Amino acid sequence: MLPGVGVFGMGSTARVLVPLLKAEGFEVHALWGQSEEEACCLAKELGIPFHTSRSDDVLLHQDVDLVCIYIPPSMTRQIAVKALGIGKNVVCEKAATAVDLFKMVTAARYYPQLLSIMGNTLRFLPAFVAMRQLLLEGYVGELQVCDVRVYGPSLLDESYGWTCEELMGGGGLHTVGSAIIDLLSYLTGARAHRVHGLLRTFVQQNNLIRGIRRVTSDDFCFFQMLMGGTGSSSGGVCCTVTLNFNMPGSFVQEVMVVGSTGRLVARGTELYGQRNGSKGEELLLDDSGWVGPEVKDMPLPQLRGLSSMVKALRQSFQAHEERRSWARGPVAMAPTFEDGLYVQTVVEAVKRSSCSGEWECVEIMSQEPDPNHNLCEALQRNKN
Amino acid sequence: MLPGVGVFGMGSTARVLVPLLKAEGFEVHALWGQSEEEACCLAKELGIPFHTSRSDDVLLHQDVDLVCIYIPPSMTRQIAVKALGIGKNVVCEKAATAVDLFKMVTAARYYPQLLSIMGNTLRFLPAFVAMRQLLLEGYVGELQVCDVRVYGPSLLDESYGWTCEELMGGGGLHTVGSAIIDLLSYLTGARAHRVHGLLRTFVQQNNLIRGIRRVTSDDFCFFQMLMGGTGSSSGGVCCTVTLNFNMPGSFVQEVMVVGSTGRLVARGTELYGQRNGSKGEELLLDDSGWVGPEVKDMPLPQLRGLSSMVKALRQSFQAHEERRSWARGPVAMAPTFEDGLYVQTVVEAVKRSSCSGEWECVEIMSQEPDPNHNLCEALQRNKN
Numbered sequence: 001m002l003p004g005v006g007v008f009g010m011g012s013t014a015r016v017l018v019p020l021l022k023a024e025g026f027e028v029h030a031l032w033g034q035s036e037e038e039a040c041c042l043a044k045e046l047g048i049p050f051h052t053s054r055s056d057d058v059l060l061h062q063d064v065d066l067v068c069i070y071i072p073p074s075m076t077r078q079i080a081v082k083a084l085g086i087g088k089n090v091v092c093e094k095a096a097t098a099v100d101l102f103k104m105v106t107a108a109r110y111y112p113q114l115l116s117i118m119g120n121t122l123r124f125l126p127a128f129v130a131m132r133q134l135l136l137e138g139y140v141g142e143l144q145v146c147d148v149r150v151y152g153p154s155l156l157d158e159s160y161g162w163t164c165e166e167l168m169g170g171g172g173l174h175t176v177g178s179a180i181i182d183l184l185s186y187l188t189g190a191r192a193h194r195v196h197g198l199l200r201t202f203v204q205q206n207n208l209i210r211g212i213r214r215v216t217s218d219d220f221c222f223f224q225m226l227m228g229g230t231g232s233s234s235g236g237v238c239c240t241v242t243l244n245f246n247m248p249g250s251f252v253q254e255v256m257v258v259g260s261t262g263r264l265v266a267r268g269t270e271l272y273g274q275r276n277g278s279k280g281e282e283l284l285l286d287d288s289g290w291v292g293p294e295v296k297d298m299p300l301p302q303l304r305g306l307s308s309m310v311k312a313l314r315q316s317f318q319a320h321e322e323r324r325s326w327a328r329g330p331v332a333m334a335p336t337f338e339d340g341l342y343v344q345t346v347v348e349a350v351k352r353s354s355c356s357g358e359w360e361c362v363e364i365m366s367q368e369p370d371p372n373h374n375l376c377e378a379l380q381r382n383k384n
Numbered sequence: 385m386l387p388g389v390g391v392f393g394m395g396s397t398a399r400v401l402v403p404l405l406k407a408e409g410f411e412v413h414a415l416w417g418q419s420e421e422e423a424c425c426l427a428k429e430l431g432i433p434f435h436t437s438r439s440d441d442v443l444l445h446q447d448v449d450l451v452c453i454y455i456p457p458s459m460t461r462q463i464a465v466k467a468l469g470i471g472k473n474v475v476c477e478k479a480a481t482a483v484d485l486f487k488m489v490t491a492a493r494y495y496p497q498l499l500s501i502m503g504n505t506l507r508f509l510p511a512f513v514a515m516r517q518l519l520l521e522g523y524v525g526e527l528q529v530c531d532v533r534v535y536g537p538s539l540l541d542e543s544y545g546w547t548c549e550e551l552m553g554g555g556g557l558h559t560v561g562s563a564i565i566d567l568l569s570y571l572t573g574a575r576a577h578r579v580h581g582l583l584r585t586f587v588q589q590n591n592l593i594r595g596i597r598r599v600t601s602d603d604f605c606f607f608q609m610l611m612g613g614t615g616s617s618s619g620g621v622c623c624t625v626t627l628n629f630n631m632p633g634s635f636v637q638e639v640m641v642v643g644s645t646g647r648l649v650a651r652g653t654e655l656y657g658q659r660n661g662s663k664g665e666e667l668l669l670d671d672s673g674w675v676g677p678e679v680k681d682m683p684l685p686q687l688r689g690l691s692s693m694v695k696a697l698r699q700s701f702q703a704h705e706e707r708r709s710w711a712r713g714p715v716a717m718a719p720t721f722e723d724g725l726y727v728q729t730v731v732e733a734v735k736r737s738s739c740s741g742e743w744e745c746v747e748i749m750s751q752e753p754d755p756n757h758n759l760c761e762a763l764q765r766n767k768n
Binding site for chain 1: 528529531533580582584586587604606608622624626628630631632633634642644647658660661662663664741742743
């Protein structure tokens, strides 16, 4: 039986998510928004019976068994941890810091019977499911290089807010790069152990953000990850990622993996491959048959992935009679909070590298840092 | 009046160059090859009256006024410097080291009335001539990012030789990357002051190179260059370059420049552009009208650029009555030996960065290093 859903979010993702949930048969009982008016307005638009600006009203809502959290990163941890504590299943987007993620991991470990996944949807895109399968089957031989680029228009909101602020989880690396970091570990089955990166904010002010306000989040980011086998510098897969969000009017997402005997390329939602020795590329997965909503603000791969994730959620919950029970199988490929912690750790290592100019090690937090130490660091950072 | 030409070279470039020279009205009088047999064979094939394996026979040939040097990098310096000393005009490909280039620069400065250019032909490709012009006219606004990728099949020769050997000038960075480094300084009008890079040799042995022999030259290379204004780390143009020569059956060359108000992309020999606010890309230069030889081993942009360079040489020499005199105008855009020294300095800085893992400064040599010091370094290097 499908669980009742509560949605946290006001942005374009929430606007897309609710219709997708409904199409799969989920009932969305409650919506949370940052202000009463916004929540009211969106609830009316999406046909949700209950809305609020107080998070507890959704978390404690008796018909809500699954909570979907698509809100600014700095608010995610608090809601996600509380939802698990109250006994609700959780799907959420990225949090703002590795410390946040660490707290979420701790909560998820404490309630292993509850579903807790990162709503990072690229893994669910059929092109990447197929790519991973072909990699496992040896289509490209020994994997050497992953080369990813994402180009698109500005990620900034129309008014000043968290998207402008690096420390609040804004910027291309945190918003889009984290989905790519997760995807590459899913595809390669390995994790980055060293990273190097360069971040830039080319557009620091625009028509809407001016005066004393300045954008601090990156609109251009370029990083490399060395995956797998630690130690030897010659072994392992090299991943290179280029993100550029100074390209209005376009959205390009290309993920290429190159190995000793061939290569695979996902362009948008389609998958192409070429084995060494063959004349040209073959189309391996044509996604043109997909029928779904068209959404202005969301690139097709994200939209298509979100749709597949909602389908997987339906299958997972459908398998059981009890509303809150779910089967692991259909969502086994989803990123866990542990995966989220890994991704955030890489994001922070890339940022460190951009400051230091050096390769930085990716070391996953294994215990919560002293909060006073953190405070000192934050103060230190603001001084610079 | 057009000068008589002597060609040094056995490879595919020489094989393409000679017909292009003849088509423009140059007479090729002499050919040098590494062995008497090879030289004889190729001279017959290309219809060149004189061949030799002794370099002086070409350099001192009375009908030779222009020497084209397309031989392994480690041999270039010696021939180029000698040719200038004998009073011949010189077009040559890259040398093996910055020290070589420094000696060539010294010779070129000593004989300023002689033509001395690097046969790096991408600058001459009409797509890049147009791209540079549009950049100057402000098509993209303030330039932010250059993003280049070149993918292709292995650069290794069929038998073991200099192409396998990093110290002999083999590898993607030295062979192809150097042309890109030159191109980017031509396009941006700036030079790299800091670089970071990563080189890999994924294929160290193959069917033909095995046993105790190992490839040391890179087949994958990835580097970043910070251009222009030194000092401030936030200003200036970021260039990112990805070279991958583990992709048999394909050749992709894409050069993209992104600025504050638009972008330009050269794909192969065609130029596209998009201004911010417009719906899609416009084709700015369609190169499909070009008629020229088709050559299996040489990618179209290189071939097309080589052809344009030969045309420019013809115009340069045609302007004067005297066989050895030339006009600066038509070849003013060609890279000088100074440009060659800059390019080689960047190549070596990228290699250093790949070893050190750190950003390396690009410091152009201003006096010849002590040869004994060099020897020590080479010994040191071999130990590692």
